Amino acid sequence: MVKALLAVVANVSVLTALLVYFGWVRADRMSLALGADEAIFGMTVDDYVRRSIRSVFWIPVVAAGVGLLWVWADHRLRLLRRDEPSSSVLEWTERWLWLVAVMLFVLGVAVGWINDPWAFRLSPLVCATALLLLLYSVHLRSTRSGGLPFTPLADGVLRGAVALLVAVGLFWSAANFAVVEGDELAREYESRISTLPGVEISSARPLDLRAPGVVETCISTDAELRHHYSGLRLMESTNGRYFLVSDEWSPRYGVIFVLPADAEDLRFAFVRDLDGLRTDTAATECPTDTSTIEEADDVP
16 A cells, blocks of 8 residues: 555656645635736746645645554554554453544544634544544454455455555645645745845836835936836735835735836846845936926817
C-alpha cells in the first residue's frame, strides 16, 4: 500500500498538479476575502507552486511522524506476541483496537464541525489515521492464533480501498490548510501593508491613480513635465504586471491598481522609508489644464 501511494504521489505530473491546485485554493480564498478575483492576477504554474509550499509542508511531516509511531508500536506488539503470547495488553489490542479506530474516526468527523482553524485542518488527517488503524486492527485479528486470514483478492481490495481513502484524506487536509492560510493572510493584510515594498511611479502622462493615501505631484524638468505618484505598495508581481495598493488600503474601501511592468513611459522606484525621512523639494502640485474647460464655455 505504501509503495502504491508513493508511486502516485512521486509522479512529477501528479505532484505538480496537486501543488498548483493547493496554490490556487490559497490565492482564491485570499483574493475573495480582499474583494478581488484570483483570475485578474493571471498567475502562472510557478506562482501557484510557490504559494502552495507552506500549505502542504506539514502534511508529509505529520504522515512521517505517524508512520514512525506505527513502526514502534508494531515492533512492541511483535515482541509481546513472541515473548508473552498471553499478555493482557496484546489480547486487549487484538480484540478492541478496531473499536478505538471507529471512535477515532467519529472524533475526526466531529472535530470538523468545530469552528476552529486547526480543527478544520486536522479533521481529515484524524479520519485517515483512524482508517489506517482499522486496517491494522483487521490485520492483527486475521493473523492471531485461530484467526481467519483474508483471501489474496479480498486483502488486495481492502488495502487498495483504504489507500484510496487515506489519499483523499491527505488531499482534503492539504486543501483545508490552503483555505485557512488564504483566509488568515487576507485577515492580516491591512496590518501588513506597512511592511510591503513601497512603490513610487514616475510617468510622462497622468495615470489617474486615485485611492486613499496616494499622492500625485509633478516634477518639472527642461525636457518634460513628469507626474509622480507615491503612497503605493506592491501587492503582487505576476505575469509581467505590478498589482499595487495604497498606504491607506482597507477592507471597507480598497483599490488595486494594475500596471504593466515593462511600459516604456513608466518608471518604478521601490522605496524603503520606515521613518518617513524622504522629502521631494522639486515636486509641486500638478497644474490644472483648463483649456478644455474654456473651450467648452464658448459652446452655446
